[in-house]
Amino acid sequence: MNDKGKIVAGLVIFLVMVTFPFWYNLGKAAPAPEIVLSAQAKAAGACVLPKAEIKTEHMQLLDVWRDTVVREGQRVYVNAEGKKFDMSLSNTCLDCHSNRKEFCDRCHTYASVDPYCYDCHIEDPKENDQ
Amino acid sequence: MKPSRRDFLKIAGASAAVGLGAVPVMEALAASGGHGTSPKAQVEKWPEGLTATHWAMVVDVRKIESAEQIEAMVEACHTVHNVPLLNEKRHEIKWIWGTHYHNAFPSQPHEHISEHLHHILFPVMCNHCQNPPCVRACPTKATFQRESDGLVLMDFHRCIGCRFCMAACPYGSRSFNFRDPRPFIAETNKKFPTRMKGVVEKCNFCAERLAVGQLPACVEASDGILTFGDLGDPDSEVSQLLKENYSLRRKPNLGTGPSVYYIV
Amino acid sequence: MLELALKGSKKYWGLLIVLAGIAGVAFLTWLYQLQFGLGITGLSRDVSWGFYIAQFTFLVGVAAGGVMVVLPYYLHDYKAFGRITILGEFLAVAALVMCLLFITVDLGQPMRMLNVLFYPTPNSMLFYDMIVLNGYLFLNIVVGWNVLEAERNGTHYQPWLKPLIYLSIPWAISIHTVTAYLYCGLPGRGFWLTAILAPRFLASAFAAGPALLILLCLIVRHFTRFDPGREQIQALAKIVTYALIANIFFFLCEVFVAGYSQIPEHTDHLKYLFFGLHGHGVLVPWMWTSMALMVAAIILLIVPAARRHEGVLAVSCAMLFIGAWIDKGLGLISAGFVPNPLHEVNEYMPTTPEVMITLGVWAAGFIVLTILYKMATSVKEESAGVLRTRVVES
Numbered sequence: 001m002n003d004k005g006k007i008v009a010g011l012v013i014f015l016v017m018v019t020f021p022f023w024y025n026l027g028k029a030a031p032a033p034e035i036v037l038s039a040q041a042k043a044a045g046a047c048v049l050p051k052a053e054i055k056t057e058h059m060q061l062l063d064v065w066r067d068t069v070v071r072e073g074q075r076v077y078v079n080a081e082g083k084k085f086d087m088s089l090s091n092t093c094l095d096c097h098s099n100r101k102e103f104c105d106r107c108h109t110y111a112s113v114d115p116y117c118y119d120c121h122i123e124d125p126k127e128n129d130q
Numbered sequence: 131m132k133p134s135r136r137d138f139l140k141i142a143g144a145s146a147a148v149g150l151g152a153v154p155v156m157e158a159l160a161a162s163g164g165h166g167t168s169p170k171a172q173v174e175k176w177p178e179g180l181t182a183t184h185w186a187m188v189v190d191v192r193k194i195e196s197a198e199q200i201e202a203m204v205e206a207c208h209t210v211h212n213v214p215l216l217n218e219k220r221h222e223i224k225w226i227w228g229t230h231y232h233n234a235f236p237s238q239p240h241e242h243i244s245e246h247l248h249h250i251l252f253p254v255m256c257n258h259c260q261n262p263p264c265v266r267a268c269p270t271k272a273t274f275q276r277e278s279d280g281l282v283l284m285d286f287h288r289c290i291g292c293r294f295c296m297a298a299c300p301y302g303s304r305s306f307n308f309r310d311p312r313p314f315i316a317e318t319n320k321k322f323p324t325r326m327k328g329v330v331e332k333c334n335f336c337a338e339r340l341a342v343g344q345l346p347a348c349v350e351a352s353d354g355i356l357t358f359g360d361l362g363d364p365d366s367e368v369s370q371l372l373k374e375n376y377s378l379r380r381k382p383n384l385g386t387g388p389s390v391y392y393i394v
Numbered sequence: 395m396l397e398l399a400l401k402g403s404k405k406y407w408g409l410l411i412v413l414a415g416i417a418g419v420a421f422l423t424w425l426y427q428l429q430f431g432l433g434i435t436g437l438s439r440d441v442s443w444g445f446y447i448a449q450f451t452f453l454v455g456v457a458a459g460g461v462m463v464v465l466p467y468y469l470h471d472y473k474a475f476g477r478i479t480i481l482g483e484f485l486a487v488a489a490l491v492m493c494l495l496f497i498t499v500d501l502g503q504p505m506r507m508l509n510v511l512f513y514p515t516p517n518s519m520l521f522y523d524m525i526v527l528n529g530y531l532f533l534n535i536v537v538g539w540n541v542l543e544a545e546r547n548g549t550h551y552q553p554w555l556k557p558l559i560y561l562s563i564p565w566a567i568s569i570h571t572v573t574a575y576l577y578c579g580l581p582g583r584g585f586w587l588t589a590i591l592a593p594r595f596l597a598s599a600f601a602a603g604p605a606l607l608i609l610l611c612l613i614v615r616h617f618t619r620f621d622p623g624r625e626q627i628q629a630l631a632k633i634v635t636y637a638l639i640a641n642i643f644f645f646l647c648e649v650f651v652a653g654y655s656q657i658p659e660h661t662d663h664l665k666y667l668f669f670g671l672h673g674h675g676v677l678v679p680w681m682w683t684s685m686a687l688m689v690a691a692i693i694l695l696i697v698p699a700a701r702r703h704e705g706v707l708a709v710s711c712a713m714l715f716i717g718a719w720i721d722k723g724l725g726l727i728s729a730g731f732v733p734n735p736l737h738e739v740n741e742y743m744p745t746t747p748e749v750m751i752t753l754g755v756w757a758a759g760f761i762v763l764t765i766l767y768k769m770a771t772s773v774k775e776e777s778a779g780v781l782r783t784r785v786v787e788s
Binding site: 077120 | 276325
């Protein structure tokens with residue numbers, strides 16, 4: 001085999017490209033976003049779940065909510081404190097957290113996730129006119 | 131060359147097995163509520179919600195006088211459900227609409243039909259069939275029949291837009307979002323979600339209103355033409371109406387068992 | 395073996411580049427479709443399936459048609475087809491790749507395609523279609539590749555392949571049967587609601603698939619040093635003849651049942667296709683062309699002198715292929731939707747972007763076909779060369 005040079009060069013190029021995201025972003029970690037609570041959210045004081053849980057698990061909760069509401073027709077969520085909520089992204093979550101841009105989007109952008117919830121579920125109509 | 135491919139296939143096979151094995155785990159997670167940290171949380175129904183074993187609609191065609199009456203029902207439904215008004219006919223979306231006797235009942239009409247039937251428009255919508263062909267056709271259970279009350283519903287989150295249900299529906303009751311519907315909704319009802327492009331939609335017998343104790347929007351706007359209720363209850367208004375009057379269903383010969391009845 | 399596809403003439407690379415160009419433009423068009431939605435097509439609320447699904451249906455037939463060389467060789471020990479089974483199998487692979495691409499471009503939410511696996515629904519015919527199509531693709535890749543490689547190494551193929559080969563024969567029938575079941579089990583679509591739809595699909599598949607194979611054999615003979623063989627082509631021609639006659643016979647059965655019973659739900663669609671309905675009839679000239687092409691092909695195929703003349707045979711195969719394509723790829727699907735369930739006539743014609751994407755999928759399929767055929771013919775050339783040197787040495 002006299003293609004050693006080509007193979008090594010190819011491997012190096014491959015490795016460089018595969019690791020590109022790591023070394024390109026080295027030392028450029030973006031600061032964690034600061035999220036703003038809307039006035040209603042502040043006034044409410046507590047969310048459906050304790051803060052730590054809702055922060056890490058709101059996506060699973062919403063996933064369960066949507067199946068429960070859409071498929072089983074159960075629409076009321078009673079949390080551990082016995083408080084009742086309408087299981088509705090539009091009418092409960094986004095009604096209270098009416099500042100999608102400073103609340104939802106900041107974290108989602110930071111985490112580089114792009115949930116398609118908003119394609120159908122209406123956030124505050126005022127914010128809709130971008 | 132040979133061993134390497136065999137190894138690759140082994141790895142591929144193993145990862146496929148792992149992938150398949152993960153499905154039941156995911157389902158188990160979903161069934162348990164997914165968020166194991168809040169075991170005390172519960173779900174329930176609104177106490178004021180309307181329940182039934184078999185929801186049905188009775189259209190009293192004798193009371194229909196003008197196209198405006200039908201228009202009012204359409205307007206009520208399409209406003210509350212954020213149904214867009216598309217200018218291109220191909221892309222049209224409708225949950226309930228008015229059509230002629232010979233369109234609603236294509237094998238029924240004859241030349242000597244009564245003047246009244248000949249002139250009026252019939253309101254048509256999803257029939258919420260007892261034996262729905264669309265549910266049979268759907269490859270993802272995105273459209274399903276609710277066991278508790280027989281409603282045929284759509285899970286827009288799950289729909290892949292294959293449109294098999296549209297081919298399966300013998301009543302043309304389903305519409306497809308050929309483009310983003312949002313720019314074509316004049317006034318958005320914030321209480322109800324819109325749809326996104328690429329999914330199918332249809333009348334849901336106002337499942338979201340029944341859940342909070344309200345009758346379907348078209349029924350409220352119908353001037354008494356539409357009656358809605360539980361066919362499982364022999365004393366309900368719909369059961370009584372059907373007992374006392376001769377009624378038709380659309381294409382009964384197909385065995386779909388429509389839940390929309392027409393008293394002519 | 396893949397390296398055989400990397401060494402080729404200028405013509406070979408030229409063809410690949412042209413096909414890749416078409417596929418590339420189509421890919422961009424598809425991105426536009428993803429962004430806008432299926433509204434860029436001619437589809438509508440009434441005709442909710444169109445060109446994409448029709449191509450898919452037609453190509454499932456082409457894929458199933460490959461079995462017409464596999465079956466005689468393995469079940470009837472018809473030795474002559476041993477030379478060309480690989481061409482049938484690789485044609486099936488390319489056709490199935492196109493089928494899967496057509497399904498993908500037809501979906502409104504292709505990103506959610508895997509929902510079919512996450513929420514398996516055994517009451518949906520699409521669920522079975524997914525299984526049989528992917529299974530048949532897998533079988534043909536595994537069988538075709540390994541048998542070809544064995545041939546290259548001058549050995550007999552591995553014994554474990556035998557059951558897969560036998561399995562692939564009924565599997566070929568199943569892919570087109572299930573595809574027909576997508577349509578013929580739907581209440582209220584009178585045009586498709588006929589038990590003969592699956593047999594009719596198979597008949598047209600066993601005509602169009604082998605017809606394409608004959609054309610490909612002639613092309614292969616012209617451009618490579620591998621000759622699929624005169625006997626092989628003639629045997630295929632007879633298969634095509636019988637299948638095409640069966641196809642027309644089944645169609646006439648449909649016409650009789652609809653025409654004599656005069657049940658409007660069944661006659662209306664045929665009327666629409668061949669005479670137009672309520673003044674709408676965009677497909678009328680197409681359908682008559684299709685019928686004329688198929689009838690002319692039957693005549694040319696039945697006359698022995700014409701069938702044995704390979705130039706005439708090529709023309710009749712091309713006519714048949716185009717005729718069957720119009721019948722299945724244009725008429726069959728959209729006519730099932732016209733008139734609609736409310737007996738309104740809303741016609742369908744594909745739009746330019748839709749045709750562009752369709753061409754692109756065909757181009758992608760032909761890229762796969764070209765590469766696979768390049769490999770197959772190179773192996774055949776190699777082994778023929780080896781034989782020749784051995785003869786000289788002895």
